[in-house]
Amino acid sequence: MTSLMTNVASSLQDIQAKGKEFSSKDDASRKALLASAQALVSALETPGERLCKIAWHEPLTYSTIRVCIDLKLFERMQDDGGSAKNAEQLAKMTGADPRLIERFLKQLAAANIIRETDVDEYTLTPISELLATPPGQGVIINVHDCLAVATAKLPEFLQKTNYENPTDKENSAWTFSLGSPVHYFKWVFSPGNERQVEGFQNCMKFKTLGKKWFEMVPVPELFADFKKDDPEAVLMVDVGGNAGHDILNFHNAWPDQPGRLVVEDLPDLIQGLDKDALKPVEALGHDFFKPQPIKGAKAYFLKMVLHDWPDNSCKEILSNIKPALERGYSKILINEIVVPDRNAQWYETSVDILMMVAHSAAERREKQWRTLIESVGLKICKIWECGTEPEKLIEVELA
Secondary structure (H helix, E strand, C coil), rough: HHHHHHHHHHHHHHHHHHHCCCCCCHHHHHHHHHEEEEEEHHCCCCHHHHHHHHHHHHHHHHHHHHHHHHHHHHHHHHHHHHHEEHHHHHHHHHHCCHHHHHHHHHHHCCCCCCEEECCCCCEEEEEHHHHHCCHHHHHHHCCCCCCCHHHHHHHHHHHHHHCCCCCCCCCCCCHHHHHCCHHHHHHCCCCCCHHHHHHHHHHHHCCCCCCCCEEEEECHHHHHCCCCCCCCEEEEECCCCCCCCHHHHHHHHHHCCCCCCEEEECCHHHHHHCCCHCCCCCEEEEECCCCCCCCCCCCCEECHHHHHHHHHHHHHHHHHHHHHHHCCCCEEEEEEEEEEECCCCHHHHHHHHHHHHCCCCCEEHHHHHHHHHHHEEEEEEEECCCCCCCCEEEEEECC
């Protein structure tokens, strides 16, 4: 009891000090205060309470949210200006059994996903507003529908592999759960999986909701020597850029930056894009396991691409870009998590395990990034900090 009181008192003092420094405009102060608040919760929560949350509350909240997405419950809660609604009203609006809706709403309120304003009456919160959007729903659909089974199979998979660290893309928890060596991306884009393609693409859009690298890195400095007098010069190629949301966001933030912008991804995906909506970004079908067709661009950009692949595959991807680089001019810009050597947070560690499950891949520490990049005759010339975001901008050039 003395230890508990000491920990609580220390956390309260820390919260008071951090609270004085808190500013809604300073994300570092927000994260510092959040860490102190979480330390207080950890001090007050019993081990039994935490265990029950892990085993019951968190996974069942996840499943509840997934069902409510299918029912469009969060969109219906937005109707009539987001006014408070009771279970009976929402049951009629969604076509579900009132008793089922009542139980789901209680679970969501207990998880602070929605807010309970009266007996059986609820309104949205910021997170449920996010869950009413395609990107927010894409995260849940993509992970729940595709990867939850593989995650559940992880203990059995590792037992059968004698607990070796997974590094074979054709032998992952995902392929084990599928009973086939079909890679995750090949399965997602197979005929009949249109709902999963939509979920995956919306999930990719979700990754662009926070602050972007080009909002925190000095873009004019990064592209200072760009060949702006050449109308055909390519400023940036978004390699494996999915539907082009990242590079289009870059253009919208820097509309006066000269140079052509190109998004590349597999031909079938590129063929289905609305090319007019992407303008001025050009779209090109390309498999990054084949030689890069655009030579001498200023930058070849890879956002959260390499974390999908084990090291051997990453070496192939980088080696296919390397011949396209113009020495002393071209860069590879890698926008990825750099796992801290100490005090890594839940985001970095969770995405790391998710990549293990899905792809036998990983998030990487700085020394692992350097080893990977140097192994193919490239070098890191700078790692740009992107505010307090876990993703950094790794600037790479020919060694």
